[in-house]
Amino acid sequence: MNPRMWIQRGVCLFVLLLTVSAFGQDSKRTVQERLGYPATARLLVIHADDLGMAHSVDKATFEALEKGWVTSASILVPCPWLPEVAHWTQSHSNADLGIHLALNSEWTSYRWGPVSPRDKVPSLLDEQGYMPLLETAVAQRAKAPEVEMELRAQIERARSFGIPLTHFDTHMGALNQTPELVSVYWHMGREYKLPILMERAEGAHHPQGGPPDQDAAFIDQVISINPGIDKKDWLKTYEQLLAPLKPGVYQMIVHLAYDDEEMRAVSWDHPDWGAAWRQADFEMVGSSEFRQFLKEQGFVLVGWKELARALPANYGQSQNK
Amino acid sequence: MNPRMWIQRGVCLFVLLLTVSAFGQDSKRTVQERLGYPATARLLVIHADDLGMAHSVDKATFEALEKGWVTSASILVPCPWLPEVAHWTQSHSNADLGIHLALNSEWTSYRWGPVSPRDKVPSLLDEQGYMPLLETAVAQRAKAPEVEMELRAQIERARSFGIPLTHFDTHMGALNQTPELVSVYWHMGREYKLPILMERAEGAHHPQGGPPDQDAAFIDQVISINPGIDKKDWLKTYEQLLAPLKPGVYQMIVHLAYDDEEMRAVSWDHPDWGAAWRQADFEMVGSSEFRQFLKEQGFVLVGWKELARALPANYGQSQNK
Numbered sequence: 001m002n003p004r005m006w007i008q009r010g011v012c013l014f015v016l017l018l019t020v021s022a023f024g025q026d027s028k029r030t031v032q033e034r035l036g037y038p039a040t041a042r043l044l045v046i047h048a049d050d051l052g053m054a055h056s057v058d059k060a061t062f063e064a065l066e067k068g069w070v071t072s073a074s075i076l077v078p079c080p081w082l083p084e085v086a087h088w089t090q091s092h093s094n095a096d097l098g099i100h101l102a103l104n105s106e107w108t109s110y111r112w113g114p115v116s117p118r119d120k121v122p123s124l125l126d127e128q129g130y131m132p133l134l135e136t137a138v139a140q141r142a143k144a145p146e147v148e149m150e151l152r153a154q155i156e157r158a159r160s161f162g163i164p165l166t167h168f169d170t171h172m173g174a175l176n177q178t179p180e181l182v183s184v185y186w187h188m189g190r191e192y193k194l195p196i197l198m199e200r201a202e203g204a205h206h207p208q209g210g211p212p213d214q215d216a217a218f219i220d221q222v223i224s225i226n227p228g229i230d231k232k233d234w235l236k237t238y239e240q241l242l243a244p245l246k247p248g249v250y251q252m253i254v255h256l257a258y259d260d261e262e263m264r265a266v267s268w269d270h271p272d273w274g275a276a277w278r279q280a281d282f283e284m285v286g287s288s289e290f291r292q293f294l295k296e297q298g299f300v301l302v303g304w305k306e307l308a309r310a311l312p313a314n315y316g317q318s319q320n321k
Numbered sequence: 322m323n324p325r326m327w328i329q330r331g332v333c334l335f336v337l338l339l340t341v342s343a344f345g346q347d348s349k350r351t352v353q354e355r356l357g358y359p360a361t362a363r364l365l366v367i368h369a370d371d372l373g374m375a376h377s378v379d380k381a382t383f384e385a386l387e388k389g390w391v392t393s394a395s396i397l398v399p400c401p402w403l404p405e406v407a408h409w410t411q412s413h414s415n416a417d418l419g420i421h422l423a424l425n426s427e428w429t430s431y432r433w434g435p436v437s438p439r440d441k442v443p444s445l446l447d448e449q450g451y452m453p454l455l456e457t458a459v460a461q462r463a464k465a466p467e468v469e470m471e472l473r474a475q476i477e478r479a480r481s482f483g484i485p486l487t488h489f490d491t492h493m494g495a496l497n498q499t500p501e502l503v504s505v506y507w508h509m510g511r512e513y514k515l516p517i518l519m520e521r522a523e524g525a526h527h528p529q530g531g532p533p534d535q536d537a538a539f540i541d542q543v544i545s546i547n548p549g550i551d552k553k554d555w556l557k558t559y560e561q562l563l564a565p566l567k568p569g570v571y572q573m574i575v576h577l578a579y580d581d582e583e584m585r586a587v588s589w590d591h592p593d594w595g596a597a598w599r600q601a602d603f604e605m606v607g608s609s610e611f612r613q614f615l616k617e618q619g620f621v622l623v624g625w626k627e628l629a630r631a632l633p634a635n636y637g638q639s640q641n642k
Contacts, residue, residue: 055431055586080401084430084586109405110376115450117438128481129436160449262583265376265405 031218031249034310037300044242044299045219045251045307046285047197048073049100049171052082054110056263056275060256060282062088065095069285070254071303074100074169077154078112078131086161096303098167098197099158101151101188103138103174105131110266116153121146139177147175147184155192167304169197189216193316195308197222197251215312220248227272234280239293249307254281352539352570355631358621365563365620366540366572366628367606368518369394370421370492373403375431377584377596381577381603383409386416390606391575392624395421395490398475399433399452407482417624419488419518420479422472422509424459424495426452431587436474442467460498468496468505476513488625490518510537514637516629518543518572536633541569548593555601560614570628575602 032041048061048070058081064070075085077099089095103124105111111130114121118129123143126132132141158165168189170176175185176198189196200217223241225234242252257263257278267274284290294301353362369382369391379402385391396406398420410416424445426432432451435442439450444464447453453462479486489510491497496506497519510517521538544562546555563573578584578599588595605611615622 055583059582059586080431080433083432087430109408110401111404112401117440119438119441129478157450258582260583261380261579261581262376265380 030247031307031310032247032300035302035306040247042245042247042297042299043249043302043307044294045072045249045302045304046070047169047251047253048256049169049253050255050257051075051097051100052077052079052085054079054257054262054266055081055084056257056260056266057081057255057278058084058088060258060278062092064256064282064285065092067286068301069291070256071301072096072098072166074098074167075158075163076100076102076112076171077158078102078105078115080112082157082161086158086163089161089163093164096166096305097163098165098169098194098304099155100171101154101168101175101185102171103131103142103147103150104133104135104172106133106172106270107266108133108269114150114153115157116146116150121150124150135172135174135177138174139181142174142181144180144184147181148187151184151188152191155188165192165194166308167195167197168192190316193311195304195311215310216315218249218307218310219251221245221250223250223252224254231276231280234284235287235290235293238284238290242293242299243297249302254285256282256285258282351568352628352631353568353621356623356627361568363566363568363618363620364570364623364628365615366393366570366623366625367391368490368572368574369577370490370574371576372396372418372421373398373400373406375400375578375583375587376402376405377578377581377587378402378576378599379405379409381579381599383413385577385603385606386413388607389622390612391577392622393417393419393487395419395488396479396484397421397423397433397492398479399423399426399436401433403478403482407479407484410482410484414485417487417626418484419486419490419515419625420476421492422475422489422496422506423492424452424463424468424471425454425456425493427454427493427591428587429454429590435471436478437467437471442471445471456493456495456498459495460502463495463502465501465505468502469508472505472509473512476509486513486515487629488516488518489513511637514632516625516632536631537636539570539628539631540572542566542571544571544573545575552597552601555605556608556611556614559605559611563614563620564618570623575606577603577606579603 030039032043033039037043048064050057051061051073052058052075061073065073075082075097089097113130114124118125123141123146124131132138170185175181185196195216195218197219198217199219199222200214225237229237255273255278257275259275259279263275263278351360353364354360358364369385371378372382372394373379373396382394386394396403396418410418434451435445439446444462444467445452453459491506496502506517516537516539518540519538520540520543521535546558550558576594576599578596580596580600584596584599
């Protein structure tokens with residue numbers, strides 16, 4: 001072996017060691033560190049769900065995104081107002097928008113069906129041809145290949161509208177209901193090389209006994225409120241959930257809309273996550289009290305575009321379904 | 322032949338002559354006479370289109386139906402608010418409701434697709450998988466067997482919701498665009514034994530050179546206003562269209578909704594038949610001036626349930642496609 005070959009081999013070995021070391025470090029470093037923040041930082045995505053569901057939702061969410069009251073939102077692609085969202089993104093191409101992958105249509109007066117052909121996804125339909133009202137019906141009946149077809153159809157429709165996408169999440173948590181569904185969810189993120197919303201602990205639901213790549217689960221905990229909160233306690237409740245959080249990465253989920261005719265008609269028999277709830281969330285995220293609270297607490301507000309920079313270099317290269 | 326057989330034959334001949342004579346008379350008698358009104362009567366259906374399209378449309382139309390400001394309405398089955406309509410009909414089972422057979426989705430911010438599986442009706446879709454914006458696109462591309470499949474899917478979905486149906490009509494006149502589409506439209510009425518909205522003159526578009534049964538075309542003329550009317554001239558314009566009408570059967574078509582956030586967002590780039598237009602129609606049909614005008618003019622207000630009583634006895638028995 002001549003000296004030139006020795007040098008070549010040496011360079012290769014060095015690069016290999018460097019790569020292994022970087023990956024090794026990455027799996028030990030926190031997400032906030034991988035993004036260049038100190039280990040003590042608390043990163044917070046303030047996320048608005050259900051964009052495209054109703055005009056009332058769109059209008060409130062557009063305002064909150066434009067004013068920085070929320071840092072990200074995700075779109076319900078099967079809903080009729082998707083084109084309104086697509087039109088808005090043309091003049092807001094930097095908006096942090098994902099897809100709220102949907103297998104449910106939860107309101108009784110106002111409903112939607114799948115994007116894929118109905119005869120191809122019979123396990124995703126209720127008896128009237130809509131997506132079912134409840135996430136438990138998805139868990140019981142949805143077949144994984146049909147779920148995968150439908151999720152892909154939703155993603156492709158959003159892409160056909162030219163909407164730049166930053167992440168995927170799961171409407172009503174339907175994709176976290178069974179190990180099989182979790183697997184499809186993980187797979188879609190990898191196929192499109194986009195991060196998905198999943199709490200680190202939820203990764204354990206993966207059918208292989210653990211997430212195939214824990215490094216791609218960024219969120220330590222999702223922060224959201226449950227039904228039963230008085231409107232006067234709205235801000236206080238969120239503050240009590242956020243204040244004690246340790247260093248890490250969090251997603252606070254809000255549901256924005258106005259308490260108007262349209263939203264009241266959508267949610268007429270279901271006050272939870274309904275019109276008044278959404279108006280309360282909207283007022284809260286926009287309030288100077290809440291903005292001041294976040295500042296005092298030192299939360300670092302981030303979106304999914306920024307979180308995606310912490311994805312492992314080999315993310316999506318091997319399809320661990 | 323014994324006397325009993327002679328009597329039997331005589332009775333048969335008498336019944337046959339009576340039937341022939343009744344049909345002969347029927348084809349000569351006007352629709353108003355067939356319904357028991359004098360030949361000089363002017364019958365008027367005041368008809369609200371697009372029920373189910375948006376909550377704003379539903380709310381205004383429900384009020385107009387409940388107060389008798391309109392006598393009939395028709396439903397856009399592919400739209401997401403269909404379940405709201407179905408729910409309302411449970412407590413208004415006598416409402417005169419038809420299906421607004423739809424092959425178009427005409428608003429740019431808010432869209433819907435077919436009820437039948439998308440892969441079965443490719444000629445009914447635009448490049449984004451919705452029904453096309455314009456009726457001319459339907460005329461150019463829609464294939465008759467796919468149109469028939471989709472119309473049947475819309476009718477069956479409405480029936481699956483338990484909505485009692487009185488008639489069919491055609492959203493944006495798409496089914497009057499070509500002889501082939503007219504033929505499908507006629508066929509659907511006959512298959513379900515329900516009258517369809519078609520002006521007598523339009524019957525001539527039928528591909529066989531004339532309507533197969535002119536007796537089933539009840540409407541002498543559709544009365545509707547065109548774009549470009551000033552709101553202050555709204556009532557006057559309708560009155561000028563209605564006042565000179567001769568004895569016969571007419572359908573006045575209105576488009577009801579409120580000029581509210583939802584309806585303005587639906588029609589943001591298309592003021593014709595938009596939010597302000599619909600509010601003007603709503604105020605007009607409910608105004609005491611218009612109610613007084615109808616009374617003074619002696620119009621007899623009817624719905625499609627009543628018109629259906631004038632259908633030929635053999636309607637739907639032979640399928641003249």
